[in-house]
Amino acid sequence: AGVVTLDPGFTNTASTTSAITYIDGDAGVLRYRGYPIEQLAERSSFLEVSYLLIYGELPTADQLTAFTQRVQRHTLLHEDLKRFFDGFPRDAHPMPVLSSAVSALSTFYQDSLNPFDEEQVELSTVRLLAKLPTIAAYAHKKSIGQPLLYPDNRLGLLENFLRLSFGLPAEDYEIDPAMVKALDLLFVLHADHEQNCSTSTVRLVGSGQANLFASVSAGIHALSGPLHGGANSAVLTMLDDIRASDDDVDTFMTRVKNKEKGVRLMGFGHRVYKNYDPRAAIVKKTADEVLGKLGKRDEMLDIAMRLEEIALHDDYFVSRKLYPNVDFYTGLIYKAMGFPTKMFTVLFALGRLPGWIAQWREMMNDPQTKIGRPRQVYTGVVERDYVNLGERG
Ligand code: CMC
Numbered sequence: 001a002g003v004v005t006l007d008p009g010f011t012n013t014a015s016t017t018s019a020i021t022y023i024d025g026d027a028g029v030l031r032y033r034g035y036p037i038e039q040l041a042e043r044s045s046f047l048e049v050s051y052l053l054i055y056g057e058l059p060t061a062d063q064l065t066a067f068t069q070r071v072q073r074h075t076l077l078h079e080d081l082k083r084f085f086d087g088f089p090r091d092a093h094p095m096p097v098l099s100s101a102v103s104a105l106s107t108f109y110q111d112s113l114n115p116f117d118e119e120q121v122e123l124s125t126v127r128l129l130a131k132l133p134t135i136a137a138y139a140h141k142k143s144i145g146q147p148l149l150y151p152d153n154r155l156g157l158l159e160n161f162l163r164l165s166f167g168l169p170a171e172d173y174e175i176d177p178a179m180v181k182a183l184d185l186l187f188v189l190h191a192d193h194e195q196n197c198s199t200s201t202v203r204l205v206g207s208g209q210a211n212l213f214a215s216v217s218a219g220i221h222a223l224s225g226p227l228h229g230g231a232n233s234a235v236l237t238m239l240d241d242i243r244a245s246d247d248d249v250d251t252f253m254t255r256v257k258n259k260e261k262g263v264r265l266m267g268f269g270h271r272v273y274k275n276y277d278p279r280a281a282i283v284k285k286t287a288d289e290v291l292g293k294l295g296k297r298d299e300m301l302d303i304a305m306r307l308e309e310i311a312l313h314d315d316y317f318v319s320r321k322l323y324p325n326v327d328f329y330t331g332l333i334y335k336a337m338g339f340p341t342k343m344f345t346v347l348f349a350l351g352r353l354p355g356w357i358a359q360w361r362e363m364m365n366d367p368q369t370k371i372g373r374p375r376q377v378y379t380g381v382v383e384r385d386y387v388n389l390g391e392r393g
Helices: 037-043 046-055 061-073 079-087 096-106 119-144 158-165 178-190 197-209 212-225 229-244 249-257 279-295 299-312 315-319 326-337 341-365
Strands: 021-024 029-031
Touching: 021 249, 029 037, 029 046, 029 279, 029 315, 037 178, 046 158, 046 341, 061 096, 061 119, 061 158, 079 096, 096 119, 096 178, 096 341, 119 158, 119 212, 158 178, 178 279, 178 326, 178 341, 197 212, 197 229, 197 341, 212 249, 212 341, 229 249, 229 299, 229 326, 229 341, 249 299, 279 299, 279 326, 299 315, 299 326, 326 341
Parallel strands: none
Antiparallel strands: 021 029
């Protein structure tokens, strides 16, 4: 009852209180549990940040070791789940494969589905953190027709992921520490972003008391869209198209500004940031460095920088406060690492996982939580009488 307020896209409606991530969009500030993203990017690591987001505090050295070991022990997939990958078509996009496999985890781990049993939630948390990289690597291997390797739990989580993604059974895979470091940094930057589309999805599904695997699986689907996580691969497609048009950046920008249907400057703009996305600033700074280190300086980076330069001085973008977001430069780094464009959003999902888990757990422990059930403003016909089939004009 009461007055229903219309707020399409929830631009002005808070769905929850949260103590996990703070964003000041006008100032371009992002903090996890109070720690500035710049400090975490420089000094922390993905698993440490995962711990911070999920449990609320930075771990002690012992806590981090125990957490890391627990996660590393759970990377193996059940043989029957591994066989799922045979069933998908060869050219299946890895995002729905990722989401389907996560969904299937609820059939394999029925001992960790109760959202109100702390031990079970803990177990499903560790299982997800450990198995999502394996699932992601298998989705990739499947799409290129190569055999699936078993995880090697002597390796760190990301080292293992790179080996599972790029290694071959009969060869030693040499892990490049620069690549591990870059991936770790990108995952730290993606780890949480308060109530974005996928996180809100995870919460909404979980608010009906669906289990963690089901909620995260839904979140992965939400992330896949080009306005959300799918933007990182859309940026690369856009840069590719521009390169194919003899680098005609100006024609492309005119189409964007004329609002041609479906044409946006991908990787630009954000619902909350009306200033430079602090994550994009860090990625931009490191993109050059990382591409240099990996020996893959990319002409598409030049196109991206030219686009940014134009946009930052163009009235269309300036007046709408459109700045590069996190997705603008990440794809170039993923590409340099050897991932195909289709995998970029999967990598985003790997990075965002601890945020989804932390937000889902926060919601389950919040006494204010109710089932998510938005209202509507009805605009249809008020009432009319049914007309029999033979009498309809
Ligand atoms: N290129 C051209 N025009 C744009 C863009 C863009 N990338 N983004 C927004 N605009 C325009 C939009 O047309 C509108 O113009 P007007 O006021 O004349 O109608 C104005 O700017 C406001 O845009 P909006 O669509 O109302 O803003 P929103 O908050 O609903 O959308 C957004 C935010 C991120 C979906 C949007 O900026 C966008 O589509 N960006 C491109 C896709 C992208 O990079 N997404 C990744 C977001 S960051 C990571 C993540 O969340 O996954």
